[in-house]
Amino acid sequence: MSNENQGLIESLLEAEAQFHELMPIKATYSKLFFRSLFWFALFSVVYTVVTSL
Numbered sequence: 001m002s003n004e005n006q007g008l009i010e011s012l013l014e015a016e017a018q019f020h021e022l023m024p025i026k027a028t029y030s031k032l033f034f035r036s037l038f039w040f041a042l043f044s045v046v047y048t049v050v051t052s053l
Contacts, residue, residue, distance in 0.1 A: 012042070 016038055020031055 016035065019038060020035070
């Protein structure tokens, strides 16, 4: 189970890195803002799915 969770986390971090490579914005603070939005959206979706069960 731990290996499966580790694979999920690694794939999410890889998706985030690819997202940042595709962004036309190169400023560090802008990347931090979009990274925060990415993780907020991810956790919001997970929370919504879990609480709606």
